Amino acid sequence: MDGAALHEIAAQTAMGLPAVQETQPFGEGTFVYKVVGKMFVMTSELRGVPIVNLKCAPPHGAALVRDLAEVTPGWHMDKRHWITLSPGDGLDETLVEDLVANAYDLVVAGLPRAKRPIDPVRRTLPD
Template sequence: MDKQDCIKYCLTQVGSVHDYQPLWEADRVKVGGKIFAILSDLNGRPCISLKCSPALAERLRDEYQDIIPGYHLNKALWNTLFLDGTLEGTLIKNMIDISYQEVRALLPAYVKKSLAAGESSKAIQ
């Protein structure tokens, strides 16, 4: 998966919004105003930073050479995945899903309710 594929997939999540932060030179994808994906380049390599549980973060870093502690982020909760090599698209999509769910779970109740309403109306269509 490249950066554009990742952004497209992120935007399939209910309530997700994409923007670009020039100061960071990075694309961001948010839900409820909170970032769940940051896409940038690190040392000339395209990458995506995603949130997950500390146990999963450690396990993935041990298992995959192209997953490192979150660049400029809380290293216990965020991983940076390089997009130019060995990582399978399925793994990247699963990690995007997990990051979205981790961030969504911490949103205020009224925001979660609004997102749930969006899911319901989407299911009806």
Template sequence: MELSELKVWCEGHKGAQFDYQKDWDAERYLIGGKMFAMFGHDKTGTPIVSLKCDPQRAGVLREEYEEINPGYYMNKTHWNSLALNGNLPSALIKECITLSYELVFKGLTKKVQHEVVKG
């Protein structure tokens, strides 16, 4: 799956906002001011997307796929970094993006959630 397709998938989530973090050379997608996806590169230059994940599921995914690792420069318990080298199924990456969005959305205040839903 092309990187541009994944970014369109992120943008398709209600209330998603894009920003660029110059210091990290990373493109981020936020909901209610909180990040749910960050596109960048690991120390070897491999493109990655870092996504929030339930800690139990994060561990299972890391065991199942060598392309999924603890969040690069993120909280290693709650974030995974997925290598975008063409080896992971597109459906899995999209599912992880949506789950990240949902986890971050659930962590927003009720007021902010309402504002996002209202659009």
């Protein structure tokens, strides 16, 4: 997957989720995707290479870093809870979509129940 596709898929997937806002708190060219004010995805460039930072459960993130050259510990983030995706053949559209959705679910699960836009376990709107 090339860098343009990586950014596009991450952005489209994030914006397709309930209650997501796209912001640019770090300036032009860096997009942060938040749910109820909490960041779960960031797209930017590192030394001219498009990257995507995502929130990730530590065991899952460690396995991805171990198994895929395109996945590294989160650049400029907490290395246990964030991963960075870089362009390469090891990434495909489904994996990026799944990682963005998982990042969203992690953040939503950490929100107080009254503020959750969806039930993160059932992926439905709250009762």
